[in-house]
Amino acid sequence: xxxxxxxxxxxxxxxxxxxxxxxxxxxxxxxxxxxxxxxxxxxxxxxxxxxxxxxxxxxxxxxxxxxxxxxxxxxxxxxxxxxxxxxxxxxxxxxxxxxxxxxxxxxxxxxxxxxxxxxxxxxxxxxxxxxxxxxxxxxxxxxxxxxxxxxxxxxxxxxxxxxxxxxxxxxxxxxxxxxxxxxxxxxxxxxxxxxxxxxxxxxxxxxxxxxxxxxxxxxxxxxxxxxxxxxxxxxxxxxxxxxxxxxxxxxxxxxxxxxxxxxxxxxxxxxxxxxxxxxxxxxxxxxxxxxxxxxxxxxxxxxxxxxxxxxxxxxxxxxxxxxxxxxxxxxxxxxxxxxxxxxxxxxxxxxxxxxxxxxxxxx
Ligand code: SF4
Numbered sequence: 001x002x003x004x005x006x007x008x009x010x011x012x013x014x015x016x017x018x019x020x021x022x023x024x025x026x027x028x029x030x031x032x033x034x035x036x037x038x039x040x041x042x043x044x045x046x047x048x049x050x051x052x053x054x055x056x057x058x059x060x061x062x063x064x065x066x067x068x069x070x071x072x073x074x075x076x077x078x079x080x081x082x083x084x085x086x087x088x089x090x091x092x093x094x095x096x097x098x099x100x101x102x103x104x105x106x107x108x109x110x111x112x113x114x115x116x117x118x119x120x121x122x123x124x125x126x127x128x129x130x131x132x133x134x135x136x137x138x139x140x141x142x143x144x145x146x147x148x149x150x151x152x153x154x155x156x157x158x159x160x161x162x163x164x165x166x167x168x169x170x171x172x173x174x175x176x177x178x179x180x181x182x183x184x185x186x187x188x189x190x191x192x193x194x195x196x197x198x199x200x201x202x203x204x205x206x207x208x209x210x211x212x213x214x215x216x217x218x219x220x221x222x223x224x225x226x227x228x229x230x231x232x233x234x235x236x237x238x239x240x241x242x243x244x245x246x247x248x249x250x251x252x253x254x255x256x257x258x259x260x261x262x263x264x265x266x267x268x269x270x271x272x273x274x275x276x277x278x279x280x281x282x283x284x285x286x287x288x289x290x291x292x293x294x295x296x297x298x299x300x301x302x303x304x305x306x307x308x309x310x311x312x313x314x315x316x317x318x319x320x321x322x323x324x325x326x327x328x329x330x331x332x333x334x335x336x337x338x339x340x341x342x343x344x345x346x347x348x349x350x351x352x353x354x355x356x357x358x359x360x361x362x363x
Contacts, residue, residue, distance in 0.1 A: 016130040030316035041317040054094035061277035061312040081167040104331035119319035130210035131189035133157035146186035160340035169254035215240035222295025233269035
C-alpha cells in the first residue's frame with residue numbers, strides 16, 4: 001500500500017501551499033558582504049564565542065562563510081542528525097544553530113541544559129509548515145493501527161506525536177526494521193522521500209502530502225538533457241527529489257551520504273540534485289572533480305528555489321553576530337513537549353549507534 005493523503009482536500013491552492021508562500025515572501029536574502037567586512041565579523045564572532053563558551057553548528061546548505069566559521073572555531077558542519085549529535089555531546093554552554101527552525105528545536109530537545117540560539121527564528125522549512133500538529137494528530141488518530149514515523153523536518157509537537165523520528169540518512173533502515181517486525185507505517189511529511197522508502201523497501205506506508213520546495217524543482221527532462229552533455233558523469237540525488245529524478249540517479253542518499261559517494265566515486269564529473277550549499281563541502285573533499293548542479297525549472301518555468309533553500313539562505317554573519325551579542329533568537333521548547341519528543345528522537349539515535357547506515361547505489 002502506498003497511499004498519499006493530502007492534508008487539504010481542495011483542488012485549488014491548498015491552505016498549506018498558501019501558508020508556505022507567505023513564509024517564502026518573508027525569506028529575504030541577506031546583503032552580500034565584501035571580504036574585509038566578512039573577516040571582521042568572523043573575528044568578532046569567534047572572540048564572542050570564546051567569551052561566552054558558545055559553539056556554532058551549521059548545516060551543509062548554509063552559506064560557505066558560515067560553514068568555514070563553524071569549522072575554524074571548533075564547531076561543526078553536518079547534516080541534521082550529525083548536528084544534533086554534536087550539539088548534545090559538546091561541552092559548550094551556548095549552541096548557535098545555523099540552519100532552520102526544526103534543527104534549533106532538535107538541538108534544544110537533545111540539550112535542554114544548553115542555551116540554543118539561531119541567527120534568525122524566521123528560517124523554516126516547507127515540510128514543517130505543511131504538517132501542522134492539529135491536522136497531523138487527527139490523521140494519526142484515524143490510523144491508530146500504524147507506527148508513526150516522521151522526518152526530522154517537523155515541529156517539536158509533530159515529533160512528540162510520533163513513534164519514530166528519522167533523518168534521510170537513516171529512514172530506509174528504520175522502515176526496513178519496522179517491516180521486519182510486521183509493522184505498517186504512517187509516514188510524514190515528505191511524500192517524495194516516503195514514496196522512495198516505500199518503493200525501496202516494499203513496506204506498507206500511508207504518506208502525508210508535503211514536499212521540499214527546493215528538491216521538488218529538480219526536473220527529469222532537464223536531467224536527461226544534461227546527461228547527454230555529460231555522458232560519463234555520475235548522478236547523486238537527495239531522496240526529497242521527485243521519483244523520476246531518483247530513478248536516474250546512481251546514488252540516492254542524505255547530504256552526508258552524497259558527500260561520501262562523491263569522494264569515493266571514480267567519476268570525474270558529478271551531477272548533484274540537492275541544495276547548492278553542499279557544493280562547498282563537495283569541492284573541499286574532492287577538489288579534482290567537477291560538480292554540476294542538476295537542472296531545476298524547465299523551459300519558461302519559474303523556479304522558486306533554484307536549488308537554494310531560501311530559509312537556509314537567511315542565516316548570515318550579521319544575523320549570527322547580532323544573535324550572539326544580544327543572546328537573542330533563543331529557541332525555546334516547552335519542557336513537557338520536549339520530554340515527549342525526546343522519546344522518538346532517542347529511539348533514532350540508539351538505532352543509529354546499533355546499525356551501520358547504508359548508501360544505496362554506486363557512483
Ligand atoms: S532544503 Fe527543503 S527540506 Fe531543507 S530546509 Fe529547505 S525547504 Fe526544508
